[in-house]
Amino acid sequence: xxxxxxxxxxxxxxxxxxxxxxxxxxxxxxxxxxxxxxxxxxxxxxxxxxxxxxxxxxxxxxxxxxxxxxxxxxxxxxxxxxxxxxxxxxxxxxxxxxxxxxxxxxxxxxxxxxxxxxxxxxxxxxxxxxxxxxxxxxxxxxxxxxxxxxxxxxxx
Numbered sequence: 399x400x401x402x403x404x405x406x407x408x409x410x411x412x413x414x415x416x417x418x419x420x421x422x423x424x425x426x427x428x429x430x431x432x433x434x435x436x437x438x439x440x441x442x443x444x445x446x447x448x449x450x451x452x453x454x455x456x457x458x459x460x461x462x463x464x465x466x467x468x469x470x471x472x473x474x475x476x477x478x479x480x481x482x483x484x485x486x487x488x489x490x491x492x493x494x495x496x497x498x499x500x501x502x503x504x505x506x507x508x509x510x511x512x513x514x515x516x517x518x519x520x521x522x523x524x525x526x527x528x529x530x531x532x533x534x535x536x537x538x539x540x541x542x543x544x545x546x547x548x549x550x551x552x553x554x
Contacts, residue, residue, distance in 0.1 A: 402505040402516055405523055409509075409531050415523060419498035421548035422524075424490045427477065429456045430470060431484035439464050442537055443515035456485065459540050464512065496548045499524045501538065508533050 405415055430453040438445045439454060441463045448454070448464040455465050474488035499522045506517045510533055517523065517535040522545075526532035536545070 400505070402507040405502070405506050405508050406533055411523070411525065411530075411533065415500050415502070418500040419525065420500065421496040421527075422499045422545045423494070423496045423548050424473070424544055425546050426458050426544035427487050427489045428458075428474065429485045430454065430465070430474075430488055431480065431486065432467075433464070441515075443517065443535060444513070446513050455488075457540060458544050459537075461537070461540060495527055497524050497526055499536070499541070499545065501541075506535075508535055510534050 405412055411419075433448050433452045433454050434450055436447075436449050439448050439462055442461050446464050452464045452466055453470050455463050455470070457463075470488065473491060473494050475491050477487040477489045480486040501520060501522050502517060504519050506521075506523070508515050508517070508523060511531065515535050518537070520538040522536045522538060522541045524534050524536055524541075
């Protein structure tokens with residue numbers, strides 16, 4: 399078994415990944431609820447530590463990940479009242495800045511701000527355009543179902 403390639407040594411994406419990044423935008427809602435106690439969350443990429451006040455997010459394929467409240471509200475807008483279990487729908491902000499993504503053909507890892515994430519062949523590495531150190535990954539099936547390519551502006 400080969401060791402997954404680290405895509406962001408020293409906090410920066412490798413040049414071979416940087417040249418393939420494309421602007422994308424999240425189009426599907428998520429559900430989130432506030433975390434009350436410290437612990438760990440099982441995500442598709444591994445175990446991630448959480449703190450009280452963080453939000454547990456659930457995506458379109460019932461995948462889970464933690465997110466800080468400020469990041470959640472930067473990208474999403476609440477779409478109603480929480481249900482009895484505390485889950486609330488959040489829709490992507492239509493005016494939020496796009497992110498950048500590239501599909502990776504081999505197993506890989508990234509060191510995110512919240513821990514190490516492991517990607518499978520075909521998954522996507524995603525990066526914030528406003529904070530290049532904010533890097534995460536998305537399963538290829540989930541990515542194709544919840545992100546779309548941002549159309550480049552027509553040239554004049």
